[in-house]
Amino acid sequence: MLSLRGITKTFPGVLANDHVTLEVRSGEVHALLGENGAGKTTLMSILYGIHQPDAGEIRLRGRRVHIRSPRDAIGLGIGMVPQHFLLIRRHTVAENIALGLPGERFVRPARRIEPRVRELGARYGLAVDPRAAIWQLSPSEQQRVEILKALIRGAQALILDEPTSVLTPQEVRGLFDVLRRMKQEGHAVIFISHKLDEVTEIADRVTVLRRGRVVATLPIAETDKRSLARLMVGRDVEFQVRKAPRTPDGDALVADNLVVLSDRGLPALRGISFSVRRGEILGIAGIAGNGQRELVEVITGLRPARSGRVRLLDHEVTNLSARALHEAGVAHIPEDRMLMGIVPAMSVAENLVLKQYRYPPFSRGPVIDRQAIAQFARRMIAEYEIVTPGSDVPARLLSGGNIQKLILSRELSGRPEVIVASHPTAGLDVSATEQIHTVLLQRRQRGAAILLVSEDLDEILALADRIGVLFSGEIVGIVSGAEADRERLGLMMTGQRV
Ligand SMILES: Nc1ncnc2c1ncn2[C@@H]1O[C@H](COP(=O)(O)OP(=O)(O)OP(=O)(O)O)[C@@H](O)[C@H]1O
Numbered sequence: 001m002l003s004l005r006g007i008t009k010t011f012p013g014v015l016a017n018d019h020v021t022l023e024v025r026s027g028e029v030h031a032l033l034g035e036n037g038a039g040k041t042t043l044m045s046i047l048y049g050i051h052q053p054d055a056g057e058i059r060l061r062g063r064r065v066h067i068r069s070p071r072d073a074i075g076l077g078i079g080m081v082p083q084h085f086l087l088i089r090r091h092t093v094a095e096n097i098a099l100g101l102p103g104e105r106f107v108r109p110a111r112r113i114e115p116r117v118r119e120l121g122a123r124y125g126l127a128v129d130p131r132a133a134i135w136q137l138s139p140s141e142q143q144r145v146e147i148l149k150a151l152i153r154g155a156q157a158l159i160l161d162e163p164t165s166v167l168t169p170q171e172v173r174g175l176f177d178v179l180r181r182m183k184q185e186g187h188a189v190i191f192i193s194h195k196l197d198e199v200t201e202i203a204d205r206v207t208v209l210r211r212g213r214v215v216a217t218l219p220i221a222e223t224d225k226r227s228l229a230r231l232m233v234g235r236d237v238e239f240q241v242r243k244a245p246r247t248p249d250g251d252a253l254v255a256d257n258l259v260v261l262s263d264r265g266l267p268a269l270r271g272i273s274f275s276v277r278r279g280e281i282l283g284i285a286g287i288a289g290n291g292q293r294e295l296v297e298v299i300t301g302l303r304p305a306r307s308g309r310v311r312l313l314d315h316e317v318t319n320l321s322a323r324a325l326h327e328a329g330v331a332h333i334p335e336d337r338m339l340m341g342i343v344p345a346m347s348v349a350e351n352l353v354l355k356q357y358r359y360p361p362f363s364r365g366p367v368i369d370r371q372a373i374a375q376f377a378r379r380m381i382a383e384y385e386i387v388t389p390g391s392d393v394p395a396r397l398l399s400g401g402n403i404q405k406l407i408l409s410r411e412l413s414g415r416p417e418v419i420v421a422s423h424p425t426a427g428l429d430v431s432a433t434e435q436i437h438t439v440l441l442q443r444r445q446r447g448a449a450i451l452l453v454s455e456d457l458d459e460i461l462a463l464a465d466r467i468g469v470l471f472s473g474e475i476v477g478i479v480s481g482a483e484a485d486r487e488r489l490g491l492m493m494t495g496q497r498v
């Protein structure tokens, strides 16, 4: 029904899409795969009218169409569920869905649209209360609202850019049921994900992009995970990083009855206790918003504890500053790479010494030693295989995976005792993920205590020695990595003690 032909798009210095031809049929889920920076989002932004192609054409049911804006795309029956939802939190579901619909006044539209929301909800399995305010909804429910919004606007083709990264395993199954329903109703679905298990489960066909080009379009039945990974990155990928046995040593980090408030002044952690030993990875699983952020922040000195204590190697460190904790041996791999991990406008080299440039060997007194910094940067770039045109380019030009490697190399260069890693591979492709997992396991082997906070259960199951599940500010339970499974963790993530 929808075909992209010879789509080419360059950004300054980057050929993001290189003569991409892609055909999407009614009634299929078409997966789009590729490494970070392969051009997936760019291609979908062109289809949705956010970007204009330099060359190529788009055809809808055989007719050439010009999509100059998302409004054009919607008019042609193309919808997109954005990765970061664009809903207004204070407004209700119905108000959000009605917003911008032709013929609907924003004032009290709810009544008129509610029956339609219910009807479509029932038809596609997208149950959501039209009168609920967005802020009351879980990420999974907000996603349903975005899908409903597209369906009400008449979307025949729906683009989902990494939709499962905010969902529990059970919610992923729910989403897949919705997508199957959409297929039956004749919709076309374009599905982007870095998770190959999901792609092989839900997709009918798959297109793989590498460096802006299509390397293959295949029926899913004719391929498998391993071949898809090889097509994406051009080499074999180990899915299960080798985890050597390691008997943990004594406690490195101990949290004792921690109470921490959220930004709104409400209890975000309600008295949690745990310990992480040297040579051990403690995974913290849970759906976003259950206290993970506050936990990471209180351990790294970015948020005060209301009560309770934090101990680092037998010293009490509760409420020390971020800098004092860093110097005491706590490394932080933050959740938001661009906002907290790097200074985007500064060079790669400057970012690598961000926390150390005031000290020898990078400065003597007030004088900064540029050469020492450049030398250190070259070593880190080589050791962590950071792909960058040079150490003096702005860090913002690096891809997500390479920004993450930069942060990792900086944070780990001081040989920290404790590593707090928050969603360290979120949004990263299979190859970058593999490298980051390898580095974390090496540090565990050398005796670092690692607190790994992640929404990705596969990541937690692959790395963690013990797994704690956070729900509503409490640890629902801690299970050993060996006896944990996705089902059980998924239930615990919704607060059930199993
Ligand atoms: N607005 C922009 N300006 C300049 N360069 C851009 C812009 N958007 C994307 N790029 C570049 O185009 C290339 C393709 O990026 P794109 O976001 O399409 O990749 P992707 O396949 O979606 O990657 P990911 O898996 O990380 O989401 C990258 O090199 C990226 O840096």
Ligand SMILES: [Mg+2]
Binding pocket: 040, 041, 042
């Ligand atoms: Mg993308």
